[in-house]
Amino acid sequence: MKVYLDNAATTMTDPGVAKAMQPYLTQEFGNASSLHQFGREASGALDQARVAIAKKINAEPEEIIFTSGGTESDNLAIRGVAYANKNKGNHIITSTIEHPAVLNTCKQLEKEGFKISYLKVDKRGFIDFEQLKKEITDKTILVSIIHANNEIGTIQEIETIANICKEKKIVFHSDAVQSFTKVHIDVKKTKIDLISFSAHKIHGPNGIGALYLRKGTKIKKQLEGGSQEFNLRAGTEYVAGAVGFAKAVELVEDKHYSYVKQLRDQLIKGLEEIPNCQLNGPRGDSRVCNNANIIFNFIEGEAMLLRLDMKGIAVSTGSACSQRDLKPSHVLTAIGLKAAVAHGSIRFTLSRFNTTEEIDYTIKTVKEVVKALREISPLRRGYNG
Amino acid sequence: MADLYSKKVMEYFQKPKNMGEIENADGIGKVGNPTCGDMMYVYIKVTKKDDKEIISDIRVKTFGCVAAIASSSVTTELVKGKTIEEAEKISKDDVAKALGGLPPVKMHCSLLSIDALKTAINDYREKKSEG
Secondary structure, three states: OOEEOEOOOOOOOOHHHHHHHHHHHOOOOOOOOOOOHHHHHHHHHHHHHHHHHHHHOOOOHHHEEEEOOHHHHHHHHHHHHHHHOOOOOOEEEEEOOOOHHHHHHHHHHHHOOOEEEEEOEOOOOOEOHHHHHHHOOOOEEEEEOOOEOOOOOEEOOHHHHHHHHHHOOOEEEEEOOOOEOOEOOOOOOOOOOEEEEEOOOOOOOOOOEEEEEOOOOOOOOOOOOOOHHHHOOOOOOOHHHHHHHHHHHHHOOHHHHHHHHHHHHHHHHHHOOOOOEEEOOOOHHHEOOOEEEEEEOOOOHHHHHHHHHHOOEEOEEOOHHHOOOOOOOHHHHHOOOOHHHHOOEEEEEOOOOOOHHHHHHHHHHHHHHHHHHHHOOOOOOOOOO | OHHHOOHHHHHHHHOOOOEOOOOOOOEEEEEEOOOOOOEEEEEEEEEEEOOEEEEEEEEEEEEOOHHHHHHHHHHHHHHOOOEHHHHHOOOHHHHHHHOOOOOHHHHHHHHHHHHHHHHHHHHHHHHHHHO
């Protein structure tokens, strides 16, 4: 049995998405900037895609900028806002559990003279609103907080963060790559200024994402070139990608996610029968519906990952041993785990294409693998659970 | 990472040899690696034959990644049946070579298994001199 449980990394392209893209990869190949009929067809498809994505968050189509993906959206949002507001201030607030696309962009800005505050999180991964308020100064120009964390699934209350920022007239950005379509966002209600999205996390194609940019938000473009995407993102548009992204959004139904959540809870319940394990991140509705992140004590994540791989199950780990720099996941250390404990973490991320049988098989196999690896582990003498 | 590992590494990882403990071991070596937190416990049994001290049995317990498990496992095979002096000459490169190579970032795993072995041999010598 082959079981794919690494949907936070990437997802299977929905066959309906591939079908919708197909014409734009073949006969409908025009450049959306061209005036002739080929170009007009392409730009028409691009406009339609923009409308579909805008609709999902109740935004205006001209507030959606297509990019190459989540990383570029994060870069455009953070650098774009930072450079455009340089005369106003040089202070940015983010958190310790951001995706590297945000974290490393902030670190780069730090080298360029910006001041960055990294908000700590509690053991379930939530930021402290009082801490956020305290960090705000008259030099603060941007707050960037991840919506659903990619490792432990914590969903931040972005409404509250947005209100705090709105009151202080500070631009608020959120990386919503893992939460998009899973958690509803209505930009008419939530006063968020920029949101990063990616298509390939929701059964769309790789290489396309978007940035929601509230009308009137000051931003500086980050790629020089043509005037595509409202003169904010130069480069010939990836029309097939945009069409696929829009199709992926349209194919999502709320019932998919209640189904995924049911599978997730089945998985967590089954795995928690294993002694000496713990769930990272919150439970219930403040956890993104497709994420289970569990530490199995006395064993190491990479060994576990590859043993599961041999049995056809694909997962990921926050263990230092799986990283080229041998550093444990910054998210797991941010929630207070020691490196040795973070070693044993496994992330399972589900999708609507998973089945109950797959989850049963996964629970059974994880139990076997944990038992086998604990038998050869010196950390727990005589342990046979 | 899997494609970074040789076929041999994956074989030893999948079916590790000589894992476990030896009751009343003649020497025990417990080491941990601060770089990534791996732990290895090595147990040796030494038998005297014609004035030679031979490692007649060796077992290991490992907490660690694929490379750590494979390194400790192949080390037991390299050591078993060798004299103490021969066993001491085995280097981390011998371990890596027996595994068909290790990724550079994982070379410390082979070193750890050698450290564990040497610690067990030292423990044996100390016990012998005390006894």
